[in-house]
Amino acid sequence: xxxxxxxxxxxxxxxxxHQVGLSVGKIMTNYHQLLAYLELPWVHHLxxxxxxxxxxxxxxxxxxxxxxxxxxxxxxxxxxxxVIFVVRLVRHQQSWMFIRTFQIAAVIPVxxxxxxxxxxxxxxxxxxxxxFRNSDWLFDPQFDPVIxxxxxxxxxxxxxxxxxxxxxxxxxxxxxxxxxxxxxTQ
Numbered sequence: 001x002x003x004x005x006x007x008x009x010x011x012x013x014x015x016x017x018h019q020v021g022l023s024v025g026k027i028m029t030n031y032h033q034l035l036a037y038l039e040l041p042w043v044h045h046l047x048x049x050x051x052x053x054x055x056x057x058x059x060x061x062x063x064x065x066x067x068x069x070x071x072x073x074x075x076x077x078x079x080x081x082x083v084i085f086v087v088r089l090v091r092h093q094q095s096w097m098f099i100r101t102f103q104i105a106a107v108i109p110v111x112x113x114x115x116x117x118x119x120x121x122x123x124x125x126x127x128x129x130x131x132f133r134n135s136d137w138l139f140d141p142q143f144d145p146v147i148x149x150x151x152x153x154x155x156x157x158x159x160x161x162x163x164x165x166x167x168x169x170x171x172x173x174x175x176x177x178x179x180x181x182x183x184x185t186q
Contacts, residue, residue, distance in 0.1 A: 001035065001038070001158060002035060002039070003158065003161065004028070004031070004032070004035075006154070006157055006158070006161070007028070007031055007154060008024065008028060010151060010153065010154045010157070011024045011027055011028070011149075012024060014151065016148070016149055016151065019148065020145070020148050020149055022050055022149075026049070026050060027050075027149050029049060030048045030049055030050050030051055030146070030149070031149070033046075033047065033048045033049060034046070034048055034061070034146070037061065037065065038061065038064055038065050038068050039068055039072070041069055046058060046061050048146060051144075051145050051146040051149075052143075052144075052145070053144055053146065054140070054143035054144050056136040056143075056144075057136065057139055057143065057144035057146070059134070059136045060132070060134075060136035060137045060139075063132055063133075063134075063136070067131065090180070093180050093183065093184045094180075095173070095176055095177045095180050096177040096178070096180050096181035096184070097177075098173055098177055099173075099174055099177040099178060099181070102170045102171075102173035102174045102177065103170075103174060105166075105170050106167060106170035106171065106174070108166070109163035109164070109166050109167045109170075110167070112159070112163055113160070113163055116156065116159060116160070120152065120156050121152065123159075124152065124155060124156075
């Protein structure tokens with residue numbers, strides 16, 4: 001969601017601006033307003049310049065904001081201990097201990113990717129049913145026109161990018177762990 005460049009590419013190579021009658025710049029301004037609301041704890045009101053929001057749509061964005069903020073808090077609380085732990089493993093040449101964990105975890109994005117490839121819409125619906133307690137995420141374009149500028153293809157690209165980054169980290173962990181194991185046995 002925070003990949004402004006990816007969203008802008010989607011707008012530049014689509015008919016969305018023409019369909020909604022807004023320039024790419026105005027749509028990007030609204031997108032930045034939405035992301036500021038979702039990501040910044042001190043932004044308490046969703047106010048997109050060109051897109052009114054229904055009560056149900058607003059409730060969905062409130063729920064999304066809570067998930068984003070929870071994610072950010074978990075990151076902030078765990079990043080320092082995680083870095084200390086990883087640095088300690090590397091210094092003591094014990095990163096090989098996670099090779100099997102990384103191998104198992106590397107399968108997850110592949111499985112999700114295959115599911116998305118077969119039926120992204122079904123994957124997207126299941127994702128929302130798991131994360132949200134209501135159906136407020138089912139936007140009616142008449143009442144929540146922002147949905148007209150948030151194409152399903154953009155969300156698919158975001159998932160692909162997230163799974164790809166996760167996969168790269170797992171592969172790096174496997175390769176680095178094997179390299180360290182090889183070096184420690186010589």
